[in-house]
Amino acid sequence: MRPAPGERAFYLQAVDGNRIVSVGVEKQQVVILADRLEQLLDEIVTRTGTALPASDLDNDALEQPIDEEFRVAAMGLAWDGDAGLVIIEAQAPVETPAEAEETLLEDVEEGPDALRVLIDPRDARSFVERARRLVTAGRPPCPLCSQPLDPAGHVCARLNGYHRGISLNP
Template sequence: MMRQLYVFERPHRFIAGTVGTPGERTFYLQAVDGPRVVSVSLEKQQVVVLADRLEQLLDEIVARTGTALPASDTDTEALSQPIDEEFRVAAMGLAWDGDAGLIVIEAQAPADEPEIAEETLLEDVEDGPDALRVLLEPRRARAFIERARRLVSAGRPPCPLCGQPLGSGGHVCARLNGYRRGMPLNPAE
């Protein structure tokens, strides 16, 4: 299948954002450069993993080069409109382009076969799943990490017993064998 590769080199914006209320949010990665806007949806946990892996990569770069990589100003604006989902992210890859001094982030659509995903991730090939590839300066990557962490922590608070997100009406906690706080033990009460 012919691959659609959305490439952004040093975009004006590369952010994680959400649409919806906590508990019903849809997470997006969005790259913006001039009038060009590409949005891809992903899971909250994928945002967490991307931020963690970016931080590990940046820390390794600092350790190897001895160069400080502070964050640029963090983008606090909402996602750019319109938010038209190009695809749902199935796989992500990170790389360091030492010659250009840029971090390469690629988010890829689902592949028909796992081998195809592995062969095409971070590669310039004509066939394969669609992908969003962004090349960022390290300082912009640090700003992405800060925003992503704030975004994730702005969700529903975790249950102090099981760690699962609490809804406005509580939740059925596995640690309490299904008993809900505020609910009578006997439904007839």
Template sequence: MSRQLYFFDQPRRFVVGTVGQPGERVFYLQAADDHRIVSVALEKAQVMVLADRMKQLLDEVASRSGVELPQAVVPDTDPLENPIDEEFRVAAMGLAYDTDSGLIMIEAQAPADSQEAAEDSLLEDVEEGPDALRVRLAHQAAVEFIERARRVVAAGRPPCPLCNEPLDPAGHVCPRSNGYRRQVRLGSGD
């Protein structure tokens, strides 16, 4: 299958954002430069993993090079840019560090025909394979992406203190309590 590779080298903006209300949100990675906007859908868990792995990669680069990581300067709190047209739903992601340029490379890949096709094309310049969004970021942009991703994930429904599953406004049946709600007896003053 011929591959569509959406490549952004240090885009004007690379963010994660959502559309919808907590509990019904759709998460998107969005890259934008002066001429185009590309949005791909992904799961909340994928956003968390990407942010955590990017932080680990930056920490490792900083420890090896002896350079301190930059701090997020001005948080990007703007909504996703329109149009939000989903190019594909992310099935696999890759993360790498280009030592020559000092840039972090992120790739989000559409579902592949096979596991082998996905592995052969992830972070590779090949003609065949699943569609992909590939972005190269400087350290500052990566730090800002991580901070925003963590804020977006945290803005959802609060977790249950027992099972850590999201609490719904309509109620929550907690597997840790087996759906049982203990009745509290008030003392009679004896």
């Protein structure tokens, strides 16, 4: 059974042997991560001249049960040129933006909970493709305000409560 519109949950999940870590993310965070990851990969291709096609199509279900470790507040991306791997870090909420900036993608003794994943660039490309498929499988966006359109209707802020085709004059 598919969830009702607006009830989907998004997760980033990392699996290493028997260890499974799942963190909750917002749909918009998935969109931004996919966009930034694609930009990073394209920059790597431009600088190195190495093609980075996607690895196999990723349609596997997440490992069950999904136990959310934390909700992601901040994310960071980096390229480890020596290892040839993409670094993705998802960080739990912190008290101040300065604390997030100090600890994101840094090895610190004390800091917020974080999930750091190193992945092959081809797997990162596959992630981008999968993320885009998952996001677009939801409700279509309103062409005016980009908010999701509900099956029951949509009140668009850009129309100030008015509907096209309705005359305001009697």
